[in-house]
Amino acid sequence: MPFSITEDIKTVSDLKKNTNEIFKQLHDTGRPVVVTVNGKPDVVLINVDAFEKKLKALNLGLLLAPAEKDVKDGRTKDARTFLKEFKKSAKISS
Numbered sequence: 001m002p003f004s005i006t007e008d009i010k011t012v013s014d015l016k017k018n019t020n021e022i023f024k025q026l027h028d029t030g031r032p033v034v035v036t037v038n039g040k041p042d043v044v045l046i047n048v049d050a051f052e053k054k055l056k057a058l059n060l061g062l063l064l065a066p067a068e069k070d071v072k073d074g075r076t077k078d079a080r081t082f083l084k085e086f087k088k089s090a091k092i093s094s
Helices: 012-017 019-029 048-072 079-089
Strands: 009-011 033-037 040-045
Touching: 009 012, 012 019, 012 033, 019 033
Parallel strands: 009 033
Antiparallel strands: 033 040
16 A cells, blocks of 8 residues: 555654554554654654565665676676586586
């Protein structure tokens, strides 16, 4: 579900008074909750499953970044050329 300004922004006072309800909302909706202090966003609460999913996506992006740079910079080979060079360097006969 998309972020809901009316449901997903809570004050720190709301969090103190309604902790169980807010945690239930986090688990039921899967959406993060923004907690404000003095009317300004301060922290974001997110359930563990959603956090792990976002962390995996971030890590995958970090792992792919060097490969994407190689493609952008033209440092690529077609599969036939790579396999030919690999077989030669590994002394593998066809």
